[in-house]
Amino acid sequence: MRDIKRVVLKLSGEALAKDKGFGFDDDTIDLICENIKKARDKGLEIAIVVGGGNFWRGRSGQHIERATSDTIGMLGTVMNGLRVQDTLEKMGLETRLMTAINMQEVAEPYIRRRAVRHLEKGRIVIFAAGTGLPYFSTDTTASLRALEINADMILLGKKGTDGIYDKDPNQFDDAVKYEKLTYSEILQKRLKIMDSTATSLCMDNDMPILAFGIDNPENLVKIVEGKEIGTIVKENFDVR
Ligand code: UDP
Numbered sequence: 237m238r239d240i241k242r243v244v245l246k247l248s249g250e251a252l253a254k255d256k257g258f259g260f261d262d263d264t265i266d267l268i269c270e271n272i273k274k275a276r277d278k279g280l281e282i283a284i285v286v287g288g289g290n291f292w293r294g295r296s297g298q299h300i301e302r303a304t305s306d307t308i309g310m311l312g313t314v315m316n317g318l319r320v321q322d323t324l325e326k327m328g329l330e331t332r333l334m335t336a337i338n339m340q341e342v343a344e345p346y347i348r349r350r351a352v353r354h355l356e357k358g359r360i361v362i363f364a365a366g367t368g369l370p371y372f373s374t375d376t377t378a379s380l381r382a383l384e385i386n387a388d389m390i391l392l393g394k395k396g397t398d399g400i401y402d403k404d405p406n407q408f409d410d411a412v413k414y415e416k417l418t419y420s421e422i423l424q425k426r427l428k429i430m431d432s433t434a435t436s437l438c439m440d441n442d443m444p445i446l447a448f449g450i451d452n453p454e455n456l457v458k459i460v461e462g463k464e465i466g467t468i469v470k471e472n473f474d475v476r
Contacts, residue, residue: 238462242281242355243391244382245272246375249290250395251450252316258290260319264453268393269323271453272360275460276329281355283385284362285378286320288312294370306370310337313374317364318342330359336368336377348384355385375434383441390443391459392430393450399467400429400447417469429467438469445469 247268254261276282291312297305317333324331332354333343344350346363354361366377375392382390397405398413402425405411419439423432429447430438438445448455448466458465 238460240280240388240460242385242387243283243389244378244385244387245282245284245391245393245456246287246378247284247316247320247393247450248287248374248395249312249316250287251393252286252319253290254395254451256290260290265319265323268450268453268456269320269327271456272324273327273329274457276358276360278457278460280460281358282360283351283355283381283387284317284320284360285374285381286313286316286362286364287374288316288366291315303370306372307337310365310368310370313366314339314343314364317362321362324360330357331362332359333362333364335365336363337365339365351381352385373431373434375430376437379430379434379437379443382443383437388444390438390445391456392445392447393456394429394447395450398449398452398455398465400427400469402427414467415464416473417467418471418473419469420471422469429469439471442471 252260252265254264288309292309294306294309314335321331321333334346334351335343336346338345351361363381366374378390400414401411403411419435422435446466446468455465
C-alpha cells in the first residue's frame, strides 16, 4: 500500500465523455466509479473535483462576456458532479456533493470543515462548481481543495495519455515520458498538464501531483497499491 490516506482525484469532463467528446459515456463512468469504490474499499479517503469540458469551457464563448461564459462552465461541472454521484451511490458508496456556488436544493454548499468531516466518515466528497470564481479552472480548484482539506496528493486523471511527456505523445512518436518532474520544470518547459495557476499553487505549498491515465481506470487501484505509474510532480525528490 502506498503511504497516502487522503487524495483529491481530478476528473476532467473529457474523461467522463471519453470518445463521445460531449456529455456522458455511461460505461466509462461505471468503470471509473467501480475503481473509485475499489480504492475507497482499501481505505483511501477520496475527494473528487469534477471538470466541465464535456459541456462548456469559458474560453469557448466568444460572443459571451468571459465571466458569464465561465459561470456556464462552472454550472456544467455540477451536472458532472450529479452524474458521478448517482453512479457512486448506486454502487453502495456514501457520497456528498458540495458546490462552490450555492444551490442548496441539489447539493450542499462547500464548507471546508464539513468536507473534512465527511471524508473522515468515509464518504466520498464531490466538489463541483469549481472555485465559484470566473477565470479559474477546475485544475486550480483541485489544487486549492487539496490544500484546504490537507490531502496527501492530487491524482490528476488524464485522458489520452498515461503521464506527462515532453511533447504530445498522440502526435509525436518520439515523445518521451517523464517519471518525475518538478513544478518549476512544468512551468519552464510550458508542459500542458495543468494550467500555471494550478501548478504555482501546488508549487508554493508543496502539494504532490500524480498525473496518470484515466483511460484505464484500474490505474486508480494500482496507485493505492503503490505501483509506479504515471508521472509524479514534486519540488524536492530528496525529501518525502
Ligand atoms: N471554471 C471557472 N472557475 C473555476 C472552475 C471552472 O470559471 O473555478 C469554468 C471555466 O470556464 C472552465 C469550465 O468551468 O473552462 C470547465 O472547467 P475546466 O475547463 O477546468 O474543466 P475540464 O477541462 O477539467 O473538464
